[in-house]
Every structure is written in structure tokens, then in C-alpha cells.
Amino acid sequence: MKPKTYAYLTGGALTGAANGLFGGGGGMIAVPFLERAAHFPARRAHATAIAVILPASIISGVVYLAFGLVPWGVLLPCAVGVAAGGFLGAKLLARIPAKIVTAIFAAFMLAAGLRMIF
Numbered sequence: 001m002k003p004k005t006y007a008y009l010t011g012g013a014l015t016g017a018a019n020g021l022f023g024g025g026g027g028m029i030a031v032p033f034l035e036r037a038a039h040f041p042a043r044r045a046h047a048t049a050i051a052v053i054l055p056a057s058i059i060s061g062v063v064y065l066a067f068g069l070v071p072w073g074v075l076l077p078c079a080v081g082v083a084a085g086g087f088l089g090a091k092l093l094a095r096i097p098a099k100i101v102t103a104i105f106a107a108f109m110l111a112a113g114l115r116m117i118f
Contacts, residue, residue, distance in 0.1 A: 007037050015049075016056035023060075026053045028109055042098040046105070047090075 011033040019026030030049035034040045040048060064070050093101060 004037075011037055012052060015053065016059075019053055019056045020060040020063075023064075025112075026056060028112070031105060042102045042105075043093060046093055046101060050086075050090075 011030070015026040015030040015033070018029050027046075027049045030052060031042075031045045034045035034048055035042065038045075038048075061070070096104075
């Protein structure tokens with residue numbers, strides 16, 4: 001196996017672990033990782049992060065469902081909203097300049113970190 005493959009496996013494992021443990025947030029690991037390790041531009045890193053998080057989200061979701069941790073009355077309407085928001089976000093990603101996408105992403109990461117502290 002190539003050294004880059006090991007890096008990708010490690011980055012993927014960290015992303016999946018964060019996503020499964022925290023119920024999200026894998027993108028905060030995946031995007032910077034893909035930008036640095038794979039040298040992806042911002043748009044490609046964001047798009048790839050979403051694609052690689054999908055299997056982790058499905059697997060984590062199935063486990064959460066199996067343990068009875070997901071209330072169906074919340075899951076279904078939220079899932080519809082997430083699907084609509086995901087579609088809109090993907091469309092916007094193709095139209096917003098990469099520097100603005102990066103700035104918005106950084107602002108969300110900062111806001112999330114500050115909220116966790118305070």
C-alpha cells in the first residue's frame with residue numbers, strides 16, 4: 001500500500017470516529033485533512049468530505065437506531081430538512097467563490113468551538 005493510502009485511511013478513520021461519536025462534525029476533520037493531505041482545493045475538499053462521511057453516517061445511524069437512540073418523530077422531519085438543505089448547499093457550493101466557502105466554514109468551526117467552551 002502506498003504511504004498516501006495509509007494517510008487517507010487514518011484521516012478517514014478519524015473522520016468516521018468523530019462523526020460516529022459526536023453525531024456529526026466529521027467534516028471539520030475531513031475538510032482540512034483533504035486540503036492538506038490530498039492538496040484538494042476548497043470546493044473539492046468540501047464535496048469529497050460529504051461523500052466520504054455518507055457511509056459513516058449510514059453506519060452510525062443504523063447503530064443508533066438499533067440501540068433505540070433515535071426518536072422516529074424527530075428523525076423523519078429532520079431527515080427531510082437535511083436532504084433539502086444538503087441539496088441547496090451542494091448547489092451553492094458550485095456558485096460561491098472558494099475563499100468565501102472557506103471563510104464561512106472557518107466561521108462555523110470557530111462558532112462551534114466557542115459555543116462548546118462557553
